[in-house]
Amino acid sequence: MNINVHKFGGTSLKDAPFIINVANIIQQQNKPMIVIVSAMGKMTNALEEIVKSVFYKKDNPTEHLQKIKNYHSEIIYQLFHLHHPYKAKEVETQIHPYWQNIEQYINQPVSSPYGQIYDQIVSIGEIVSSIIVSEYLNTIGIYNTWADIRKILITDNHWRAASVNIPLSQNNFSEYLLPLINDQSILLTQGFIASTAHHYSTTLGREGSDYTAALLAYFVDAKELTIWKDVDGVLNADPRYFKNTQKIDELTYYDAIEMTYYGATVIHPNTIKPIQNKNIPLKVKSFLNPSTQGTIIHHPKNYQKITTYSYLPHQILISLQSNDYSFFAETHLHKTFQIINDFSVKINLMQNTALNFSICTTNDEIIIHPFIRELQKHFKVLFNENVAILTIRHYTPTLLQAIVHDKEILLEQRTRHHVQLVLKEKK
Ligand code: ASP
Numbered sequence: 001m002n003i004n005v006h007k008f009g010g011t012s013l014k015d016a017p018f019i020i021n022v023a024n025i026i027q028q029q030n031k032p033m034i035v036i037v038s039a040m041g042k043m044t045n046a047l048e049e050i051v052k053s054v055f056y057k058k059d060n061p062t063e064h065l066q067k068i069k070n071y072h073s074e075i076i077y078q079l080f081h082l083h084h085p086y087k088a089k090e091v092e093t094q095i096h097p098y099w100q101n102i103e104q105y106i107n108q109p110v111s112s113p114y115g116q117i118y119d120q121i122v123s124i125g126e127i128v129s130s131i132i133v134s135e136y137l138n139t140i141g142i143y144n145t146w147a148d149i150r151k152i153l154i155t156d157n158h159w160r161a162a163s164v165n166i167p168l169s170q171n172n173f174s175e176y177l178l179p180l181i182n183d184q185s186i187l188l189t190q191g192f193i194a195s196t197a198h199h200y201s202t203t204l205g206r207e208g209s210d211y212t213a214a215l216l217a218y219f220v221d222a223k224e225l226t227i228w229k230d231v232d233g234v235l236n237a238d239p240r241y242f243k244n245t246q247k248i249d250e251l252t253y254y255d256a257i258e259m260t261y262y263g264a265t266v267i268h269p270n271t272i273k274p275i276q277n278k279n280i281p282l283k284v285k286s287f288l289n290p291s292t293q294g295t296i297i298h299h300p301k302n303y304q305k306i307t308t309y310s311y312l313p314h315q316i317l318i319s320l321q322s323n324d325y326s327f328f329a330e331t332h333l334h335k336t337f338q339i340i341n342d343f344s345v346k347i348n349l350m351q352n353t354a355l356n357f358s359i360c361t362t363n364d365e366i367i368i369h370p371f372i373r374e375l376q377k378h379f380k381v382l383f384n385e386n387v388a389i390l391t392i393r394h395y396t397p398t399l400l401q402a403i404v405h406d407k408e409i410l411l412e413q414r415t416r417h418h419v420q421l422v423l424k425e426k427k
């Protein structure tokens with residue numbers, strides 16, 4: 001379908017002037033379109049604080065909530081008070097039930113698992129944000145239809161990292177949202193949130209609204225998907241860790257997946273698969289500089305390979321050996337993977353020799369220690385903390401030499417295009 005999907009993250013909506021900027025960008029785009037907005041600014045973090053406070057009975061959750069309410073009220077005031085003062089009240093009334101919903105969680109005894117409470121409370125950030133943006137656009141003549149994506153995207157109840165039931169969600173989309181779209185339509189909805197078949201809210205993992213945008217693009221067979229960021233596009237390295245970064249004009253889907261999986265945070269790693277499957281181009285553009293070209297991720301005809309560096313910090317390298325000097329072969333590997341699966345540990349890298357099997361994973365404070373204890377029941381376990389994985393794609397031997405010569409490398413893996421190094425973390 002000839003429809004474009006646009007996603008605006010929290011930073012692009014952090015205050016009233018930024019929201020006005022987003023409205024200007026939307027006005028300049030071709031219709032029909034689907035617009036996906038995140039929670040405003042750092043509101044997801046702020047809502048997470050309420051959840052911790054409710055669940056662990058620490059701090060004062062009501063104070064946290066008050067700050068969140070004030071933040072939104074200030075934005076509503078700034079957006080509406082000059083030209084549409086009556087509208088400010090209306091919007092406040094519209095979002096009021098969601099604050100009440102959070103108050104119920106604050107005032108009732110805790111009776112559900114952490115993740116379930118988390119999803120019910122944190123999802124409200126996206127709902128409130130989308131209501132404010134939708135109402136603001138309507139008041140200034142950018143007419144749009146607001147939709148609650150939780151009625152469309154159905155997931156399992158794996159709280160905080162739910163899996164979307166794609167066929168069911170696709171059907172809901174075709175049945176309920178597609179009929180609302182015509183030539184002039186703007187459909188405005190949320191990312192990151194969904195619901196179970198029993199109508200509990202779920203979330204898809206932090207920064208998951210990119211993934212929602214990709215799914216909706218997939219459902220509607222979009223012409224293109226644009227993700228608006230505060231950087232000019234995808235860079236060949238993360239400026240937090242590398243100097244002299246370069247903007248990439250175009251990337252293949254393949255390279256984009258490899259880069260994001262191994263640490264490039266510019267887009268969520270799950271975003272690429274749905275759009276690749278339907279050959280939909282993905283543009284990453286700057287909302288601060290909307291006329292610049294950005295990066296396009298697609299199937300380029302002549303692809304100029306560019307060297308990219310991804311850095312995955314906060315890893316732990318775990319090495320396993322059998323207790324009796326037997327080969328670390330099929331039965332040992334089978335047992336190891338069973339444990340990996342039981343603890344839902346995501347392996348970022350692995351390597352084996354006759355006697356040794358090494359894995360590198362994120363050093364998650366909650367999972368890692370019980371995971372290691374379980375491994376110790378079966379194997380001899382050694383580990384190195386404070387390590388990172390550096391992934392370089394399309395490297396040259398000279399370039400690689402220049403990078404590694406002064407580093408302590410704990411493990412290395414190479415193919416013709418791709419090298420991965422486990423090294424001591426940069427302090
Ligand atoms: N608001 C959510 C977060 O900050 C989801 C997103 O922005 O993609 O993680």
Ligand code: MG
Binds near residue numbers: 010011039207
């Ligand atoms: Mg966000």
